[in-house]
Amino acid sequence: RCENCKSSFFIMSSKPNIQVCLVSDLFNNHIISNDTTVVVVDLLRATSVISTAFHFGIKEIIPVSTLEEAKKYLTNINTIVAAERNAEPIEGFEYGNSPFQYMNNDISGKTLVLTTTNGTKAINLAKNYNLITASFINSDAVCNYLNSIENDILILCSGWKGVFNLEDSIFSGFLVNKLISKKDYNINCDSALASLELHKNSKKNYFKFLSNSAHRKRLKHLNIEKDTLFCLNPNITSNIIPTLSNGKLVRMNLV
Ligand code: MLT
Numbered sequence: 001r002c003e004n005c006k007s008s009f010f011i012m013s014s015k016p017n018i019q020v021c022l023v024s025d026l027f028n029n030h031i032i033s034n035d036t037t038v039v040v041v042d043l044l045r046a047t048s049v050i051s052t053a054f055h056f057g058i059k060e061i062i063p064v065s066t067l068e069e070a071k072k073y074l075t076n077i078n079t080i081v082a083a084e085r086n087a088e089p090i091e092g093f094e095y096g097n098s099p100f101q102y103m104n105n106d107i108s109g110k111t112l113v114l115t116t117t118n119g120t121k122a123i124n125l126a127k128n129y130n131l132i133t134a135s136f137i138n139s140d141a142v143c144n145y146l147n148s149i150e151n152d153i154l155i156l157c158s159g160w161k162g163v164f165n166l167e168d169s170i171f172s173g174f175l176v177n178k179l180i181s182k183k184d185y186n187i188n189c190d191s192a193l194a195s196l197e198l199h200k201n202s203k204k205n206y207f208k209f210l211s212n213s214a215h216r217k218r219l220k221h222l223n224i225e226k227d228t229l230f231c232l233n234p235n236i237t238s239n240i241i242p243t244l245s246n247g248k249l250v251r252m253n254l255v
Contacts, residue, residue: 017152018185020172020192023159024122030154037151038126039142040133042158043171044215045097046119048231049082051137052099054251055238057108061249063120064113073113081113087218098227099234118158123244126156131244132252134175135231141239143178145254153179155195166198166213167232170206173199206232 021027032038041047050061058080064070067090073081074093082095089096097116114120123131130151134142146153155175157168173195179185187193202209207229210216219228241252 015184015186016150017189018176018179018187018192019152019154019189020169020176020195021154021156022169022172022191022194023162023164024118024125024156025159025162027122027125027156032129032154033152035130035151037130037132037146037149037153039146039153039155039175040119040122040126040131040158041135041155041168041171041175042116042119042122043135043167044165044219044231045087045099045227046084046114046116046158047133048135048137048234049097049099049102049114049116050119050133050242050249051135051238051240052234052236053102053107053112054240054242055137055236056102057105058102058112059109059250061112061114061242062247063123063244063249064115065121065124067115070113070115076111076113078109079111079113080107082115084116086117087215087222087224098224099230100227118160122156122158123249127244127247129154133242133249134171135234136171136174137234137236138238138240138242139175139178140237141241143175143182145241145252146179147183153185155192160215165215166202166210167206167215169195170198170202170209173197174203 021030070083083090083093084097155172159165242249243252
């Protein structure tokens, strides 16, 4: 049952369920089974950065929730440590959370330790479940994979510091729409229905639809609107599905 919908009936069906959690702080309100696959979304920018880094050869990504944890890795060899808070890089860390910092082969074969305002917290919140990360960069691979398994799905929007954001919800609607176009699912979750509607109303031009969104304005204020443009309409496509294993995001082995 999707707590968000307050529905009082269970659908006893062979079809997998899809739920959308609109803000990571609501994650524990969603009733999911142990074999649910959680798809973490932080479109602007953490999961787009994660997809970009893997595309350019990063070996693994360790998502940490605090700056203190990240600092412990600063002396590790073959390791990049990246930190962002409030969309800005943190002094003392070589990398921040812009996908453009990872579009080079210097990172190939290295370990990335990443801490961001919301995205890495959402990952650690759901770390006990089958967990993958999604962005527009790897959305085809993610949807093909999810359509190929029978697990229930919960799309976990990172949001912003405990409140709703538009971009993660729009992208969730994009994913739900893509999934149900190829396979039958139960959708007994108003958050998922809301995400579908948001996507329907924004898909012509995500950037324009988000003109007044909090994070687009935040990134514009920091003169990094090119990051928004890239994450909403990336010029790279990746078949890599980052999946969490023993606290590290690694490439899912799809064979
Ligand atoms: C987040 O983790 O909330 C975002 O990725 C912040 C950002 O824009 O870097």
